[in-house]
Amino acid sequence: MNLNAQLALWVFLLPTLAAIILGVVYPLRRSGKPAAYLSIFGVGLSTIFSIWNLILIKSTPVSVSIKYHWLPASSGALAYVGLWLDSISAVMLAVVSGVALAVQVYSLGYMSQESKPSLGRYYTYHSLFAASMLGLVLANNLLEVYLFWELVGVCSYLLIGFWYHKPEAARAAVKAFWVTRFGDMGLILGIILLWGQTGTFDYQEIFSLVKTSQIPLGFLSLVSVLMLLGAFGKSAQFPFHIWLPDAMEGPTPVSALIHAATMVAAGVYLVIRLFPLFESVPLALGVLTYVGSFTALLAASLATRQADIKRVLAYSTVSQLGFMMAALGVTAQVASYFHLFNHAFFKALLFLAAGSVIHSVGSNNLSEMGNLSKKMRITSAVFIAGGLALAGIWPFSGFFSKDEILVAVGRSGQVLPLLFLLLTTFLTAFYIFRAVFLVFYGPKKTEADPHESPRVMTSPMLILAALSLVTGWFSGDFEHLLYPGLEVETYPSALPWISLGLAIIGILTAWLFYQKQKRAPALLTRSLSPLSQAIDRKYWLDDLYGLMYSKILLGFSSLIGWIDRYLVDGVVNLSAWLTGQSGSKLRIAQTGKAQDYLIGVTVGLLVLIILGLGLR
Amino acid sequence: MSNYLILSAILFGIGTFTVISRRNAIGILLGIELLLNAVNLNFIAFAFLRENSVGLVFVLFTIAVTVAEVALGLAIVILIFRLKKTIQADEVNLLKG
Numbered sequence: 001m002n003l004n005a006q007l008a009l010w011v012f013l014l015p016t017l018a019a020i021i022l023g024v025v026y027p028l029r030r031s032g033k034p035a036a037y038l039s040i041f042g043v044g045l046s047t048i049f050s051i052w053n054l055i056l057i058k059s060t061p062v063s064v065s066i067k068y069h070w071l072p073a074s075s076g077a078l079a080y081v082g083l084w085l086d087s088i089s090a091v092m093l094a095v096v097s098g099v100a101l102a103v104q105v106y107s108l109g110y111m112s113q114e115s116k117p118s119l120g121r122y123y124t125y126h127s128l129f130a131a132s133m134l135g136l137v138l139a140n141n142l143l144e145v146y147l148f149w150e151l152v153g154v155c156s157y158l159l160i161g162f163w164y165h166k167p168e169a170a171r172a173a174v175k176a177f178w179v180t181r182f183g184d185m186g187l188i189l190g191i192i193l194l195w196g197q198t199g200t201f202d203y204q205e206i207f208s209l210v211k212t213s214q215i216p217l218g219f220l221s222l223v224s225v226l227m228l229l230g231a232f233g234k235s236a237q238f239p240f241h242i243w244l245p246d247a248m249e250g251p252t253p254v255s256a257l258i259h260a261a262t263m264v265a266a267g268v269y270l271v272i273r274l275f276p277l278f279e280s281v282p283l284a285l286g287v288l289t290y291v292g293s294f295t296a297l298l299a300a301s302l303a304t305r306q307a308d309i310k311r312v313l314a315y316s317t318v319s320q321l322g323f324m325m326a327a328l329g330v331t332a333q334v335a336s337y338f339h340l341f342n343h344a345f346f347k348a349l350l351f352l353a354a355g356s357v358i359h360s361v362g363s364n365n366l367s368e369m370g371n372l373s374k375k376m377r378i379t380s381a382v383f384i385a386g387g388l389a390l391a392g393i394w395p396f397s398g399f400f401s402k403d404e405i406l407v408a409v410g411r412s413g414q415v416l417p418l419l420f421l422l423l424t425t426f427l428t429a430f431y432i433f434r435a436v437f438l439v440f441y442g443p444k445k446t447e448a449d450p451h452e453s454p455r456v457m458t459s460p461m462l463i464l465a466a467l468s469l470v471t472g473w474f475s476g477d478f479e480h481l482l483y484p485g486l487e488v489e490t491y492p493s494a495l496p497w498i499s500l501g502l503a504i505i506g507i508l509t510a511w512l513f514y515q516k517q518k519r520a521p522a523l524l525t526r527s528l529s530p531l532s533q534a535i536d537r538k539y540w541l542d543d544l545y546g547l548m549y550s551k552i553l554l555g556f557s558s559l560i561g562w563i564d565r566y567l568v569d570g571v572v573n574l575s576a577w578l579t580g581q582s583g584s585k586l587r588i589a590q591t592g593k594a595q596d597y598l599i600g601v602t603v604g605l606l607v608l609i610i611l612g613l614g615l616r
Numbered sequence: 617m618s619n620y621l622i623l624s625a626i627l628f629g630i631g632t633f634t635v636i637s638r639r640n641a642i643g644i645l646l647g648i649e650l651l652l653n654a655v656n657l658n659f660i661a662f663a664f665l666r667e668n669s670v671g672l673v674f675v676l677f678t679i680a681v682t683v684a685e686v687a688l689g690l691a692i693v694i695l696i697f698r699l700k701k702t703i704q705a706d707e708v709n710l711l712k713g
Contacts, residue, residue, distance in 0.1 A: 593706055595644075599636050 005064045007053040008085045011046045011093050012134040015100075018042030019127035022120065029124055032116030039123040040104045043130050046097040050090070057090045058481055065140050065204060079201055084140030087481045088337070092137040092269055095344045099261035100130040102460035106352050107253040109457035110359055122162060126257070129155035133262040137269065141201035142191045145273075149187065149234070149266060153180050156263045160250040169249035179243040183233015190226035193219070207276040217281070224277060224284040227270070228291075235267025235321045238295040244318055245302075248310040248364075252355030255310060259317040260348035268324045268340050275333050289329025293409070293417035293424075296322030300427035304434065308364045309354050312435050316390060317347055319424055323405050326417055332408030334479050339401035341478070346389035346398060346468035350432075352461045353383035356453040357439055366438045373440035375450040378458045380440040382465040387436050389468040391429035391503045397472030403496035404475070410495050425499045429506025437514040620661035627654035641693045641703040645686060652682050 018039050022029050029035050063086040069077035083089075104126055111119055132151035139145040154177075161173025195201060197219060198209055209215055231237075236244035244264065248255055258264060271278060271288070278284045296319045303315035320343050327336035356379045361369050373380040389396035392403065402425065409418045452458070627650055634647030656675045663671025697703050 593708075595636055595705055602632055602636065 002062070002064060004053055004056055004062050004090075005066055005083065005085055007049045007056075008083055008090070008093060008138060009066075011050045011053065011097060012083070012131065012138055014042040014046045014049075015039075015097075015127045015131035015134065019124060019131050022124040022127060029120035030117045032114075032119040035120035036104070036108060036123045039127045040101070040108075042127060043097055043101045043104055046130070046134070047094070047101045050093040050097045053085075054090050054094045057085075057087055058477075061087055061481070067140070067202075079143050080141060081144050082140045083138040084203060085138065088273060089137050091337075091341065091478075091481065092265075093134060095341060096130065096133050096137060096261045096265075099344055099348045099464075100126070100133075100257060102348060102464055103253045103257045103260075103352070106256075106355070106457050106460040107251075109454045110253050110355055111251065122159075122251070125155055125158045125162070129159065129257065129262055133266065136266055140203055142194070142203070142206075143201040145270065146188060146191055149230070149270075150184065152263055152266055153177060153184065153234070156180075156247070156254075156258055159254040159258070160247045162250055162254065166249065172243075172246040172249040176243040176247045179240050180233045183230045183240050185229070186226040186233070187230025190223045190230070193226070194223045197223075203274070210277050210280050213280075220277070221281050221283040224281045225287060227274070228278075228284060228287055231267035231270050232291065232325075233267070234270075235264045235325065236318045237267070237291055237322060237325055238298055241295060241299060241318045245306075245311050245314040248308065248314050252310065252351060252358055255314070256348045256351030256355065259314070259351060260344040264317060264321055265340060265344065268321060268328070268336065271325070271328050272333055272337050272340070275328070278328070279331060285329045285331065287329070288325050289409070289412075289414060289417050292322045292325030292327070292329055293420035294322070295319070296326065296424040297420040297427070298322075300424040300431065303431040304427060306431075307366055309357065309366055309369070309435055309439060310351070310364055312366075312431055313347070313350050313354060316350075316428065316432065317343075319428060320347070320390070323402065323421065323424070326421060327405040327408055329417075330408045330412040330414070332405060334482055335401060335404035335408050337482060338475060338478050339398075339405055342389065342397035342401045342468065342471050345464050345471055346386045346396070349382055349461060349464035349468055350386035350390065352457070352464065353379050353386060356457055356461065357383075357450075359453055359457070360450040366435065369439040370442045371440070372450055376440075376452050378452060378462065382458075382461045383440065384436055385465045386468060387432040389472075390432050391507060392425060392499060393429075393503055393507075394500060395469070395472065397468050397470070399496075399500065400472035400475050403499055406495045406499050407493045410493060422499060422502060426502040426506045429503035430510045433507045433510035434514050437510060442514065617661065617665055620657060624654045624657040624661065627657065639704050639706055641696065641705050641708075642690075644705060645689045645693070648689070649682065649686065652678060 018041070022035050022038060028038070063084075065082060065084045067080040067082040070081045071078035104123070107122065107126070111122055114122065129152065132148045132155055136145055136148035136152060139148060157173045157177040160176050161170050163169045164173070191201070194206065197215060198206060200206060200209075210220065233240045244259075247258060250258075278288070299315045299318035299322060303312050303319065306312045306315065320339070324336045324339050324343070327333070327339065357369060357372060357376065358364055360376060360379075361372070363369070385396065389398040392398040406418070406421055406425070409421055631647050631650030631652075631654055634650060635644050638644050638647060656678055659671040659675045659678070663669060663675075693703055696708055700708055702708075
């Protein structure tokens, strides 16, 4: 095992160990702060190792796959566990551990009001969450990835429902679990089908089979669409996007982690990791492009009218993930991954800054904030930096990756997705600066005296802000690192300038409406009002799902229930009844008198004799 | 020869009927005696027919065993009488579930 693989293994093992120790050693977990320090220590070392690893890999690219037997059987092991370290997983390791570290440090300040046992529980979940995501990133086969996939799901369930005494939080946790579960069903079906066909879970073996076209295309299409269901569920793509905004009930740092590095990134990462498979299926690529761009637009339009600052960010995540999916659909996996990479930093930053605002104002509601830029200079500065990155303004990181995506989509010649994405660019700039103007400028609307957050909260934000300013410049390095052989062609295109223009128009619109308090012309307002109503009802999608659940699913369940109660149980009860009845009829014969039995014996004997004689 | 067998069969039939129909436990024991004697008669008849003395020996055994059996049976009857204050067989239905 070379140094890279050892480092990668430790990157995964350290948070795992921390989670296990915190899970098992009860007094440590209950002690609060020490538990937090242990968790931060674990993930901090992980971060150092993963960055070291990345630096090593940058100078000498490697692709190491290590396998261990799992489920040994007489005819050889049924499965393997192991890790596959190459540039793709190395980059993601650094992102996951880095963001997790920032979030955990930040949580020291944000969660300082929690009781000690509760804080310990929080950090235990956090360690487990980071560990499972790192495991997912490193996994080298589908079975292993599914295992970590579900662990990530469970951890997000635990953390969204962290304040489980709040009914909304508990419901949001269950909703997140349910909706992603629904997608996971597709993933596990895809994995099983693929295994049934190929007999292997291993990525590289599957890739080589795909490359040599040993799997029929129809079958591969079915498998890849099923797997995409899983990815869409995790990455909150339409029609599974409904869980993510509700997941805002969790603590804000958790949202930062879920949105930036762990939960939702898993879906995109899976598609990137398995891209050699998806790449060869035109159907899967089409689904990715259209679902991705449609989700991007849908979520961006929803984000424009949210009253809750975290929900704005939640929809923006859904929208940005749509960008990544759409990019994958046009085989621009480098652009997609680069956007995932940049997005991780600026979205974590936005969430942490939003958390800092919420922490000081004591409310999530945009209408209760205002004019905070004087009181919270650092927070407002980093939030605006994150907003500029999200909106895709040069020189922030979002500009580079988003424009790579737009250029790739434009080059593919698919007009509708391109239009969707361009419109989304405008809406993105609009909604994020709507939030900026409502929160940091304008009239003061709260009685509370806002204050800047403690340094333990601001320093992670500053680091992330610096990262979202600079990561965009590494576009070229990124491509060389990920796909060293790939010759990146640059196409002169007007799209970056169009999108930059759209973003600036978006910001100006937000400035006009929310800073200058200009009202839109009545005609425009009236013609848009049905749309805004639709947005307020989330396009009736939640209602539709509710209806589907209450009418179709419950109706079907009650039908099944009826069949079970009256038909299946009926057969069982009938046989029981028959036995009982025949017993009570037959017991009359059992008088308990030896003489009666003797009559039976005698008569029986006579009958046998007569029969015997007769037969002779 | 067949006369002996017919007598034995009649005796066995009477014995069976006695065992089945008698309500008195002592009557049942007497019926059992009749059954055993019917068997003894058969043994003796066949011993004469085949000029083989093994049947006679068997009868002697049977008589001895019968004595013991009656003694045992009467002892049981006495015990049941002590327990139930009756020797009517149909009132002794401890076996009935």
